[in-house]
Amino acid sequence: MSSILTNNGAMVALQTLQSVNQNLTDTQNAISTGKEIETAKDNAAVWAISKTMESDIASFEAIEDGLAMGDATVAVASAGAEQIVEKLVEIKELIVSAQAENVDHDKIQTDIDSKVDQIESIISAAQFNGANLLTSTIDGTATEMGVLASLDRVGAGGTVTSTDITISAQGFDSSLDLAADLTSISDTDSAASALAEIETFLQTAISGAAALGAASARIDDQAMFVASLVDSMTLGVSTMTDTNMEESSARLSALQTQQELAVQSLGIANEAPQALLQLFN
Incomplete structure (x- = not known):
């Protein structure tokens, strides 16, 4: 009709x-x-997932900055520790040379004193932004430094927990107090005592330098992982929401x-x- x-x-x-x-x-x-999904009304489920991932991306980018700061702090301390090991090796060489009777022990001790002063200077100067990993306390109070390494989320929108990389203060200011604990050389007998002592100091410094080196390597690896993770997450958000x-x-x-x-x-x-x-x- x-x-x-x-x-x-x-x-x-x-x-x-x-x-x-x-x-x-x-x-x-x-x-x-x-943007294909720009607001919640375009696709509420996808928009919610993308916003959660974007917040995680921002957090991991902040973690990258923190890892860079932590790596710089450890790198300064590690360089200082390795330099201290070299100076201790030089001191050991001087002590070995003092084992002979026909050497000037006073001049050898003067050289040793100079290197001891240099070690003390390295320990006090090996700080980055006020944090010194070679002393007994990193900032005057703390004995450990935590570097935020990751944020772990369990389930979509679930609880987020943090994971830290912890680096301990090496305490070289007390364990490598050569001025007080290393026997002064005046003859072959004192040189023999100093030789046993310097070996202990050397092993302490080597252990500390190795620990700092391992911590630096771990931070570097974590930084590379976080950078790759941020790229992957950014690509995932782009795939879900971009036109x-x-x-x-x-x-x-x-x-x-x-x-x-x-x-x-x-x-x-x-x-x-x-x-x-x-x-x-």
Whole structure:
């Protein structure tokens, strides 16, 4: 039945045109912003996941900065510890040379005193931003330094726990107090005593330098892992939310064609009631 009051064809054509226009607007917005999922109404589930991941990415980027700071602190201490080992080796060489009777023990002791002063200077100077891992306390109170290494999340939106890399203060200011604990050389007997003592000091310094080197290597490895993790997570968020430009370009062309056809269909439908006039001619 045809009616001059209700144009069913025009209603259908209008709904089709409105749907095409909405899809066309969405596609144009996705292309212009580069985001297919920009707000929660676009896709609530994907948007929620992406926001959680974005917060984690920001946290891991901050962790990267913290690891860089920790690595610099350990690197300074490690360089100092290795330099101390070299000075202790030089002191040991002097003590060995003092085992002979026909040497000037006073001059040897003067050289040793100079190197002891240098070791003390290295210990006090091996600090980065006020943190010294070679002394008994890192900042005057703490005996350990924690470097935030990771944030671990259990389940989507679950509890986040932190993981630290802990580096202990080496306490060289007390364990390598050569000025007080190393026997002064005045003859072969005192040189023999000093030789046993310097060996203990040397092993202490070597152990401390090795511990700092291992800590530095661990921080470097963790920094590389975190950087790779941030890249992977960023790519994951991009895959979920960014616009596929090739697909959107093809969709835009198709929608523009559909829009033209929908306009033509609506025009044809609007002309239908006029055809009823011919029934009364």
